[in-house]
Amino acid sequence: MGYNTWYQFRTSITESEVIRQAELLVSSGLAAAGYTCVNLDDGWMAAARAANGELTGDTAKFPHGIGWLAERIHALGLRFGVYTAIGTRTCQSLPGSWEHYDQDAAAFAAWGVDFVKVDDCGGLPASTTAETLTEHFREFGACLRQHNPDVVYSQELPIHQIGKPSFLPAVRASAGFSHMWRVAHDEYPLTPQNASPMILSHLAAVLPLHSFAGPGHWNDLDMVAPNFPASGWTLADLRNQLSVWAMEASPLLISADIGALPPGALAALKNPHMIALDQSGAQCSTMTGSGHISALMKPDPAGGTAVLFVNLGTGQATGNFALSQFGIASAQATAHDVWTGETTALSEVSVTIEEGQTNLVQLKEA
Numbered sequence: 001m002g003y004n005t006w007y008q009f010r011t012s013i014t015e016s017e018v019i020r021q022a023e024l025l026v027s028s029g030l031a032a033a034g035y036t037c038v039n040l041d042d043g044w045m046a047a048a049r050a051a052n053g054e055l056t057g058d059t060a061k062f063p064h065g066i067g068w069l070a071e072r073i074h075a076l077g078l079r080f081g082v083y084t085a086i087g088t089r090t091c092q093s094l095p096g097s098w099e100h101y102d103q104d105a106a107a108f109a110a111w112g113v114d115f116v117k118v119d120d121c122g123g124l125p126a127s128t129t130a131e132t133l134t135e136h137f138r139e140f141g142a143c144l145r146q147h148n149p150d151v152v153y154s155q156e157l158p159i160h161q162i163g164k165p166s167f168l169p170a171v172r173a174s175a176g177f178s179h180m181w182r183v184a185h186d187e188y189p190l191t192p193q194n195a196s197p198m199i200l201s202h203l204a205a206v207l208p209l210h211s212f213a214g215p216g217h218w219n220d221l222d223m224v225a226p227n228f229p230a231s232g233w234t235l236a237d238l239r240n241q242l243s244v245w246a247m248e249a250s251p252l253l254i255s256a257d258i259g260a261l262p263p264g265a266l267a268a269l270k271n272p273h274m275i276a277l278d279q280s281g282a283q284c285s286t287m288t289g290s291g292h293i294s295a296l297m298k299p300d301p302a303g304g305t306a307v308l309f310v311n312l313g314t315g316q317a318t319g320n321f322a323l324s325q326f327g328i329a330s331a332q333a334t335a336h337d338v339w340t341g342e343t344t345a346l347s348e349v350s351v352t353i354e355e356g357q358t359n360l361v362q363l364k365e366a
């Protein structure tokens with residue numbers, strides 16, 4: 001859990017802005033809620049490596065250097081992350097780590113970097129196959145761990161291969177050597193109209209991958225609250241996204257101006273029940289359905305079963321479920337809404353949901 005610069009700043013990041021966001025993480029209470037890692041995304045590095053091959057920060061944006069910034073972030077009680085790429089260039093055509101895996105891993109460790117995101121943007125030899133790409137990622141991970149055994153290794157899988165036969169073996173391999181791997185596309189376009197389709201398509205992308213997730217290794221659906229609220233997303237969109245991410249146990253990396261988050265968004269991001277579900281140690285694996293309403297479930301660490309109802313059809317829809325479909329043997333149960341905090345008693349479950357919307361509840365035997 002933490003913060004990432006990408007959707008807020010793209011490549012226009014500076015050390016003072018990053019420190020400001022880190023301070024806001026603390027003063028907003030988000031750090032106390034668990035969002036403790038401050039990650040630079042693309043755009044921090046100089047346009048070319050130094051003469052000795054070293055990767056360095058862009059001195060116009062980071063005049064004191066990346067090691068200094070790491071110290072400042074650590075002094076706030078937070079962890080610090082950087083971004084690089086597996087090939088010769090990043091997605092913004094800045095220097096990537098190809099042929100420098102060990103050198104960069106050593107530099108990151110010397111700077112005090114706790115988290116490394118390695119993107120997949122090309123700039124690899126033409127002979128590269130899905131299998132050799134996996135080997136490059138494995139090798140870079142080994143270098144990172146050798147220089148810093150506690151590093152968190154975040155890997156971006158070749159997301160253009162989602163749905164192709166080569167994707168599943170890549171996920172399987174990643175589960176053995178990285179802590180999190182991207183399994184969903186970027187969240188573009190960031191418009192109110194695209195919020196629901198994007199959030200629900202990410203849900204579909206990750207459902208079949210639940211067996212690869214577990215403590216220390218997670219399917220990564222990308223960042224949360226992307227440029228919220230400037231993106232035009234509503235609080236309902238944000239809650240939908242957090243509900244899906246929590247059920248899928250995806251990392252929660254906020255990518256928005258923390259100072260511009262309205263109280264409702266801050267409360268949603270800090271919702272202890274949502275966070276507990278996200279961090280519960282498992283991704284949901286079971287799904288049932290009624291008409292256009294699907295219901296995904298996993299054990300709720302607060303007791304009973306957490307159920308995410310989703311309307312995947314067009315128009316408003318109603319789903320009717322027996323309690324037994326959620327593993328409840330008693331005749332009566334309670335449903336606790338994770339977002340409103342309301343608890344209702346019921347003997348069967350009937351939910352009416354608008355198109356593209358979700359409902360996250362905890363169901364317990366009464």
Ligand code: GLA
Pocket residue numbers: 006041042090091092119156186
């Ligand atoms: C890719 C990644 C994004 C971000 C950008 C940076 O698009 O998917 O998360 O890191 O590159 O250029």
